[in-house]
Amino acid sequence: MKTGFKLLIVLPDGRIHRLKLGAWRRSFREAPLTATTLAALVPPELNVDITLADESVDRVPFERKFDLVAISCITGAATRGYEIADYFRAQGATVVLGGVHVTLLPDEAAQHADAIVVGFAEQTWPQLLRDYANNSLQRTYRSDAMQLENLPHPRRDLQKSFRYNVPNTVFATRGCKGTCDFCAVPAAKFGWHQRPIPDVIGEIKAIKSRRIAFNDVNLTEDPDYAKEFLTALIPLKKRWGGLASSRIRQDDELLDLMAKSGCQFILIGFESLNNRSLASMHKAFNKVEDYRELVGKLHDRSIVIQGCFIFGLDEDDRTVFEQTVDLVNNLSIDIPRYAIYTPFPGTPSFQRLQAEHRLLHYCWEYYDTQHVVFQPAQMTPQELDNGFKWAFKETFRLGSSFHRTKRAGRNFPIAFIGNLAYKLYIRRLYGEEHRFPEKIEH
Structure with a gap:
């Protein structure tokens, strides 16, 4: 089983909202929960090195090497998400795509990823990571049920809180x-x-x-x-x-x-x-x-x-x-x-x-x-x-x-x-x- 691998979790953003390129600034930015929640759900026994990149306040570290890259897309950011996915796949990383857009158009998203997550990730993400660690990654992970009891608290320590109006x-x-x-x-x-x-x-x-x-x-x-x-x-x-x-x-x-x-x-x-x-x-x-x-x-x-x-x-x-x-x-x-x-x-x-x-x-x-x-x-x-x-x-x-x-x-x-x-x-x-x-x- 692989442990200690490097994981990048990306929230891509469209041009209007992206850091430096966009029109939207810190004034109304509230910290999203997707990346910090995914980080909290990483099984501790895998000892994963986690990096977060929210493009609304941060840049994607393209110059770094990662073993696994997870990207969560809404529709307006899907094109950008696919660009990021294609880049890291070309660099040899394993790429996972999820989010609302992927749930709505899974066949489209699958063309840019090694695996996709359809629906909420709370039940599927930990298993996906264990499968990756055991070299048994599946093409599709689908959540048919929702369990919201005893969720771990989001890993807010990994986000750049000072860049949000409400972190x-x-x-x-x-x-x-x-x-x-x-x-x-x-x-x-x-x-x-x-x-x-x-x-x-x-x-x-x-x-x-x-x-x-x-x-x-x-x-x-x-x-x-x-x-x-x-x-x-x-x-x-x-x-x-x-x-x-x-x-x-x-x-x-x-x-x-x-x-x-x-x-x-x-x-x-x-x-x-x-x-x-x-x-x-x-x-x-x-x-x-x-x-x-x-x-x-x-x-x-x-x-x-x-x-x-x-x-x-x-x-x-x-x-x-x-x-x-x-x-x-x-x-x-x-x-x-x-x-x-x-x-x-x-x-x-x-x-x-x-x-x-x-x-x-x-x-x-x-x-x-x-x-x-x-x-x-x-x-x-x-x-x-x-x-x-x-x-x-x-x-x-x-x-x-x-x-x-x-x-x-x-x-x-x-x-x-x-x-x-x-x-x-x-x-x-x-x-x-x-x-x-x-x-x-x-």
Whole structure:
């Protein structure tokens, strides 16, 4: 059995977000959990020499020799991930690919790897490493079950924590119960799973910093679980941010517990100001007429809101950009975040647009929610891109930013600094070349 081998775990990133090349900087970076979790799951008896490389804050050490290279890809970083995989295979390393994109397109990924991991890695990764050590590596490792009890704490000691705004990220739940047509999480059939609350609290207690972030797709998916968890979190006196759905508007007890447990910041996918669009994307529980009440309840508790909106839905015409900017300003959504509708492979939106011959290309590096990759229904690709840029510029004018964030209460500094960070991001983003490849004939 091989022991003491050199392992490199890579989180590739697209050009917009990559260190030095990208437009995104430290201001909003939260440490990802993938690499540190994989490192924690390495069987100790193998005595592995582990190196982590998150391309959003670090460079891949191409000049070094590694025995085994593991790469986890989302769709927007898949092309880069394949480039890295091909390089290290050419250098003689064994390469493993995993992540959401690999789960959605395993046959494609297998062309660039010696082994692939489909689904969550908690159950398969340790066995893969033992197989590698015993020279019996399989081509595919597939996780059909999820066990979240007694997980080892992520190896945060291996990450460059100083490069993240929030270096301590935690998760309490995995997956999502939703069926949003554009989202890769339900398309990957990850299901939805809860960690035992004592396990999560134990991990948080071990974190010395007061500031943490939850990377759950929806921390409040199960209100009963969320209430029990947040109640247990209160004595720890942490300050936290995370993601939730608009359904929290209906539950004042849950909102109170969020505030009491230290919630400073919450991201909510409002997505659209058109109820028909919301219904078509299977997110009908969002109601435009309820947005004001939701924002008010969060501001009453001094919780900063990052509100996400999508441009390019079939109901959207060229008026949607101005209407959306007016809405976020009128509602005082502290930190608006805009995205271009992106049909990730394997999702219902991808299948529909492909069947309608509306996909412009399959260059995954542009499937990053910042580029137009399909033919919109009521505008041209260029009009969608121009409107997207205009909305960002208009939204983050200093006067507009101050107007929106003044309702954030004691967390006003978080909200206003967040706006300044986005303003800087926009300036850098517009320095990137937005290309529109020719439509591929089907």
